[in-house]
Amino acid sequence: MKNLNLWYGESQALYDINMDIGEKEVTAIIGPSGCGKSTFIKTLNRMVEMVPVVRTSGEIDYRGKNIFDDKNYPVEDLRTKVGMVFQNPNPFPKSIYENIVYGPRIHGIKDKKTLDAIVEKSLKGAALWDEVKDRLHENAFGLSGGQQQRVCIARCLAIEPDVILMDEPTSALDPISTAKVEELVQELKENYSIIIVTHNMQQAARISDNTAFFLNGELVEFANTNTLFSTPSDKRTEDYITGRFG
Numbered sequence: 001m002k003n004l005n006l007w008y009g010e011s012q013a014l015y016d017i018n019m020d021i022g023e024k025e026v027t028a029i030i031g032p033s034g035c036g037k038s039t040f041i042k043t044l045n046r047m048v049e050m051v052p053v054v055r056t057s058g059e060i061d062y063r064g065k066n067i068f069d070d071k072n073y074p075v076e077d078l079r080t081k082v083g084m085v086f087q088n089p090n091p092f093p094k095s096i097y098e099n100i101v102y103g104p105r106i107h108g109i110k111d112k113k114t115l116d117a118i119v120e121k122s123l124k125g126a127a128l129w130d131e132v133k134d135r136l137h138e139n140a141f142g143l144s145g146g147q148q149q150r151v152c153i154a155r156c157l158a159i160e161p162d163v164i165l166m167d168e169p170t171s172a173l174d175p176i177s178t179a180k181v182e183e184l185v186q187e188l189k190e191n192y193s194i195i196i197v198t199h200n201m202q203q204a205a206r207i208s209d210n211t212a213f214f215l216n217g218e219l220v221e222f223a224n225t226n227t228l229f230s231t232p233s234d235k236r237t238e239d240y241i242t243g244r245f246g
């Protein structure tokens, strides 16, 4: 990211963000409510532009192409490479199977055997296969919240992204489901780059390689997670992680 700025109408939400996010690493985004965490990750797959008054400046280069350059990087291509999982599990009101094959079908895959294989691989990737393999054609709404969130992760994996954006993916989950998703993040980073917004600093410390601390739309500090939590270089980071504000 180079000099990334973002405005909602007249109101600026991101200020001059410069950041280099590594491949196959977990990057945590932390900061107090309203500091721009969601705005920031939704910028990475340009979903933020669904708000009509949004305006950006600067660049986000992904594998040598600026994602804002529509001619060289169609937004549909970007979104197949950069998938997203939201705060509240949001499966479609369809069967587990139909949830997973939704994206691949849009991409023109029709062959049943291929779709079956995608469902199995994606559910295995989301550590859910064993729990649901005998009920693939039941409605996803019949699953627990934690299982629904893993369906959403499987749905994201089914389009074979490189990057997975997660916006507080465990905030609606109980501690056991949270632990499962955290464990899953550790497994997924073997194959995917993960950027995760979290309110939970212990979670950031547990699962991420690098952490970015945002405050009032600015990137205050971006460092190795252990370093950021043990010896932050900015006083504002120190105040936040020690609970002095936020």
Ligand SMILES: Nc1ncnc2c1ncn2[C@@H]1O[C@H](COP(=O)(O)OP(=O)(O)OP(=O)(O)O)[C@@H](O)[C@H]1O
Residues within 6 Å of the ligand: 008, 013, 031, 032, 033, 034, 035, 036, 037, 038, 039, 040, 051
């Ligand atoms: N659709 C929108 N229209 C106008 N302003 C918005 C919109 N969405 C977010 N904002 C503003 O942008 C700023 C950053 O909000 P954002 O949701 O990115 O913060 P956040 O750090 O993710 O907060 P939280 O932790 O509470 O989810 C806030 O001032 C917010 O009011």
